[in-house]
Amino acid sequence: MSNNYVPPTLRFLLAARRCELHALESLAGTCELVVLAGKLVHALQKERGWSNLYLCSEDDDGLPTLAELGRHAADAEHEMRRYLDDLDAGSGPASDKAHFFNCVASALHRLEALPGLRRGIRDRRTSAQEAESTFTDLIASLLAMVFEAADSALDPDVTRILVALLNFIQGKELSGQERAYGVVGFQAGYFTEVQKARMAALVAARNRSVDVFTQFAPPAALQCWEGLDQQSQDVQRMQAMLDNTSESQRVGVALTEVWLDLCTQRIDGMRNVENLLAKALAQQCEKRIAETRKELGDRSLLLRRFTDRASGKEPSMVFRVQGRIADIPPQDGIGRDMDRSIVDILREQTLRMQDAADALTSVRRSLDERKQIEKAKWLLVSRYHLSEQQAHERMQRVAMDGGLSLGDIAGQLLNESRED
Numbered sequence: 001m002s003n004n005y006v007p008p009t010l011r012f013l014l015a016a017r018r019c020e021l022h023a024l025e026s027l028a029g030t031c032e033l034v035v036l037a038g039k040l041v042h043a044l045q046k047e048r049g050w051s052n053l054y055l056c057s058e059d060d061d062g063l064p065t066l067a068e069l070g071r072h073a074a075d076a077e078h079e080m081r082r083y084l085d086d087l088d089a090g091s092g093p094a095s096d097k098a099h100f101f102n103c104v105a106s107a108l109h110r111l112e113a114l115p116g117l118r119r120g121i122r123d124r125r126t127s128a129q130e131a132e133s134t135f136t137d138l139i140a141s142l143l144a145m146v147f148e149a150a151d152s153a154l155d156p157d158v159t160r161i162l163v164a165l166l167n168f169i170q171g172k173e174l175s176g177q178e179r180a181y182g183v184v185g186f187q188a189g190y191f192t193e194v195q196k197a198r199m200a201a202l203v204a205a206r207n208r209s210v211d212v213f214t215q216f217a218p219p220a221a222l223q224c225w226e227g228l229d230q231q232s233q234d235v236q237r238m239q240a241m242l243d244n245t246s247e248s249q250r251v252g253v254a255l256t257e258v259w260l261d262l263c264t265q266r267i268d269g270m271r272n273v274e275n276l277l278a279k280a281l282a283q284q285c286e287k288r289i290a291e292t293r294k295e296l297g298d299r300s301l302l303l304r305r306f307t308d309r310a311s312g313k314e315p316s317m318v319f320r321v322q323g324r325i326a327d328i329p330p331q332d333g334i335g336r337d338m339d340r341s342i343v344d345i346l347r348e349q350t351l352r353m354q355d356a357a358d359a360l361t362s363v364r365r366s367l368d369e370r371k372q373i374e375k376a377k378w379l380l381v382s383r384y385h386l387s388e389q390q391a392h393e394r395m396q397r398v399a400m401d402g403g404l405s406l407g408d409i410a411g412q413l414l415n416e417s418r419e420d
Helices: 008-056 063-085 097-112 114-122 128-152 156-188 193-216 219-226 229-243 255-311 342-384 388-402 406-419
Strands: none
Touching (some): 193 219, 219 255, 229 255, 388 406
């Protein structure tokens, strides 16, 4: 027997564990991208709201704040670009790199327009509606990139936190849109029926995203979110107020800054929840990587001991593949006489991978539905030259009229597209 001989079963068991380790290490990279993109999205959300306030007013008092927020966003963009620069060799975190890199290209293309948008806002050559739509489309492209990257998640425990984080980021973005859109109505002194309907739709969509977050979030993040109740109640009172406004029943323009401040406190608080989720995600990734490396090391030890016995370096003995009942594990792990057989390891690994696959299927339903919604939305954007906001609203109307979920509508759109 060759000194380098490795039993085929053990060789492929080791290969399977190496694949799992590689996937976890790749997922850790995805987690880093989610954190960096979340930081940029938060900065853009704050800039969007203040841009609307500046464009809806007639004074220049907001220019210093806008300039500072623009610098914060530019710093966050630089950090994310530096990460993405390392991916252009083709080692991206997504399993389908073509779709992922296409999303990256779209996001970067929209980022290139930011300096021009900021100049247009500063000089008041851009309307509040145009500015808000451009910021919203940019943020949507960043979230689409993150969702595509997250499609590589294969570990159920990590994926649970990832699903919670991605849905919370989406919910926070809807809160950011609500903040920016509300500025326009309060600055005018009243909300039209169309504006009221859109505000209500934003609230409903945000609540759906937050509901998914609460299903999968770890306790610390849930506790932090529950601590934001007071801020949410203050915003809800102002939402009730705007529902009662009309052209003949106006409110004071001074409420605009009250609204902006309350909503800013809320999204800043949500950013803290987001940070807790990102920390939990990174810790879970590190834990699973360490566990997998240890398990891989244990199997490598078994391989070395088998090879040593086969080569005569250890006393000759019978290698018992089924020396005992496979269902009963040894008390001391591998054991001196190799009672822990390859059959035991194979059975254990197969059961563990099946359990993981079952758990992952359950957790990924939410992630897959969200990804479908993003794909369908951008299909409408490209096909009908809509903004991201218009595409989302069109899908919402069809869903409400048909009594269906957004996921159902997204699935129908994608199926029709494949049939064309």
